[in-house]
Amino acid sequence: MLKLDNLSARVGEEESEKTILNGLSLEVPAGEVHAIMGPNGAGKSTLAYLLTGREGYEVTGGTATLDGKDLLAMEPEDRAAHGVFLSFQYPVEIPGVPVMTFVRTAMNAQRKARGEEEMSAPEFIKKAREIGGILNIDAEMLKRPVNVGFSGGEKKRLEIFQMMMMEPRFSILDETDSGLDIDALKTVANGVNALRSPERSMLVITHYQRLLDHIRPDKVHVLAKGRIIKSGGPELAEQLERDGYDGILGEVA
Amino acid sequence: MTLADLKEQFGDPTPAELQLIAKYGELPEDARRLRAFEAFAKNGLPHRRMEQWKWTDFRHAIHAIETGQPRREKTIEPSDDALVFRFDGKSWHVPQDLPDGLSVFEKSEAQAVGNAEELPLAALAGALTGQSGRADLLQVEVTKPIKQPVFLDFDYERLETAFARIAFVVRPEAKVDVIERHAGGAGFSSVLVEFGIQDGGHVTRSLLQSGGAEEATAITAGVTLGAQAVYEQTALAFGAKVARIETRLAYEGEAGRAHINAAYLPADGYHVDFTSHVRHGAQSCVTRQLTKGAVNDGGRGVFQGKFHVPRSVGQHTDADMQHQAILLENGAEVYAKPELEIYADDVECAHGNTSGQLDETALFYMRQRGIPHMEARALLTEAFIAEALETAHPSVRDSLLEASRAFLRNEA
Numbered sequence: 001m002l003k004l005d006n007l008s009a010r011v012g013e014e015e016s017e018k019t020i021l022n023g024l025s026l027e028v029p030a031g032e033v034h035a036i037m038g039p040n041g042a043g044k045s046t047l048a049y050l051l052t053g054r055e056g057y058e059v060t061g062g063t064a065t066l067d068g069k070d071l072l073a074m075e076p077e078d079r080a081a082h083g084v085f086l087s088f089q090y091p092v093e094i095p096g097v098p099v100m101t102f103v104r105t106a107m108n109a110q111r112k113a114r115g116e117e118e119m120s121a122p123e124f125i126k127k128a129r130e131i132g133g134i135l136n137i138d139a140e141m142l143k144r145p146v147n148v149g150f151s152g153g154e155k156k157r158l159e160i161f162q163m164m165m166m167e168p169r170f171s172i173l174d175e176t177d178s179g180l181d182i183d184a185l186k187t188v189a190n191g192v193n194a195l196r197s198p199e200r201s202m203l204v205i206t207h208y209q210r211l212l213d214h215i216r217p218d219k220v221h222v223l224a225k226g227r228i229i230k231s232g233g234p235e236l237a238e239q240l241e242r243d244g245y246d247g248i249l250g251e252v253a
Numbered sequence: 254m255t256l257a258d259l260k261e262q263f264g265d266p267t268p269a270e271l272q273l274i275a276k277y278g279e280l281p282e283d284a285r286r287l288r289a290f291e292a293f294a295k296n297g298l299p300h301r302r303m304e305q306w307k308w309t310d311f312r313h314a315i316h317a318i319e320t321g322q323p324r325r326e327k328t329i330e331p332s333d334d335a336l337v338f339r340f341d342g343k344s345w346h347v348p349q350d351l352p353d354g355l356s357v358f359e360k361s362e363a364q365a366v367g368n369a370e371e372l373p374l375a376a377l378a379g380a381l382t383g384q385s386g387r388a389d390l391l392q393v394e395v396t397k398p399i400k401q402p403v404f405l406d407f408d409y410e411r412l413e414t415a416f417a418r419i420a421f422v423v424r425p426e427a428k429v430d431v432i433e434r435h436a437g438g439a440g441f442s443s444v445l446v447e448f449g450i451q452d453g454g455h456v457t458r459s460l461l462q463s464g465g466a467e468e469a470t471a472i473t474a475g476v477t478l479g480a481q482a483v484y485e486q487t488a489l490a491f492g493a494k495v496a497r498i499e500t501r502l503a504y505e506g507e508a509g510r511a512h513i514n515a516a517y518l519p520a521d522g523y524h525v526d527f528t529s530h531v532r533h534g535a536q537s538c539v540t541r542q543l544t545k546g547a548v549n550d551g552g553r554g555v556f557q558g559k560f561h562v563p564r565s566v567g568q569h570t571d572a573d574m575q576h577q578a579i580l581l582e583n584g585a586e587v588y589a590k591p592e593l594e595i596y597a598d599d600v601e602c603a604h605g606n607t608s609g610q611l612d613e614t615a616l617f618y619m620r621q622r623g624i625p626h627m628e629a630r631a632l633l634t635e636a637f638i639a640e641a642l643e644t645a646h647p648s649v650r651d652s653l654l655e656a657s658r659a660f661l662r663n664e665a
Contacts, residue, residue: 052621055613080623092618096636102622105632110623145636162622 409438480506
């Protein structure tokens, strides 16, 4: 599914230029959920943005492919049509565009790009209602402009709502647990777990272990200074929680 | 004054000005017509050396007047119940059956134009109407609330020039909804619409302007408001080579209220100018003005707004002027001059003026969800523009949004 090979990238121009990924290699096979953990400034969010095509990052080496296709050569919307989804750490407000309009426009744009039929309005509404029910998102919220006036928790739930509507093949969850109370965390985790399947993979970026208690990863990677310094099973997350990043960093150094 | 004298007055007339002088020469002599034409002739076609026209230079834009091409792709249609008044460039065509409370009079002599000196193109419209030999001025008297909208259709088929003038007299407690479609089709056109709204009268005006890339057009409204009268104007303009949409409003009775909202969307090679002048000539009047624009590479938007609040009569004025523009691409141009001229001391007046670009973060968020760049841009811009069009008449509000949508997706 996703394969990153020796990926290096930098941000900024000339004097403020900074290397943020430094030979990162990672493979997430189909059907697996991998977690990326790491201290602040390790390059976690950069990785998410780089994989989804946000401007302002320059790839200086290496490759990123999804099912063998060169992700880095695609526009952000083409990556989305190929099944890449990012649950944003800070979801963006879109004044004047209601959630339903937004999600439907996005889904139909993806379908069009893939040469599929558009989803009919009744079909769409039915699905939105079902998923809204699972995530505690009522019809009123779906009529409001995207993220405008939403609480932190509502924004995160709306990200997962979009993810469940779009059923992406490869999802990146960037600190989806931040700003969620324990009940909301469980709701969100249930939604994410419902999407797990042999054809889908996920990359869960997080600071803390608590999300991983609910979304059990197949593998855990520790990212520091722009590359993976250690990989392991779920027990690695527990070790991190116990010893902190300093422990792991010291161990590797 | 002879034609030769008039030519003399122009000094060095351009071919377009010579054409206009010739048009004037074809019409019957009339002292009021002459006065209106002289007001125009004083400076000729407005140009950049005139303060009020520094960004909208008609003289430079049209060297000689040529045949126009209508643009009907972005437009609005009259609703089934609408009373359609069509102006074909020469004559008015008025429905036979008019509802109770609405009367139409054709004035066959030229009428004086108010503020002619400050409104040279409105003065020109006043001077050059009557080309059909019939109505120089169509006067509509409204004596009670009219349910059906009055749809003014300025529909020109490949003309060089078109000049129209229509005046509404709205009696106390009467109400009328006016919708205007200006689709271009004349190389040079000027329309003057007047609203005399008496105490407690109410007028809504919704307007769509589109025109050819080689056309010059001016649409001027003169509005007076009696006590507690209401005027609500909503305009969407795509522009032309030069298009000036000007509103001159004066409160003459206490507690009048006006909304003046506009949106402009000029494409490459198009120019839209929204200019307004509001005189708070009576106490406790309320003005709300919102103008929004989004401009493509090579397009140009102009906003000039002025609130004039005289010393004693303007007390307790409550006025707010907002202009917000988005430059969609490099090479887009926006010029803005908001002015508050306040001499009264107990007033609430505010203004805001911003121009910038679309939020890159929002664009990325939308693209990440699979929405192509152009579509994301269109959605964001449409949402931005929509606020200024909310006040449009319900029968055309959706079509105005539809027209903006089509434009923003490059479908028109």
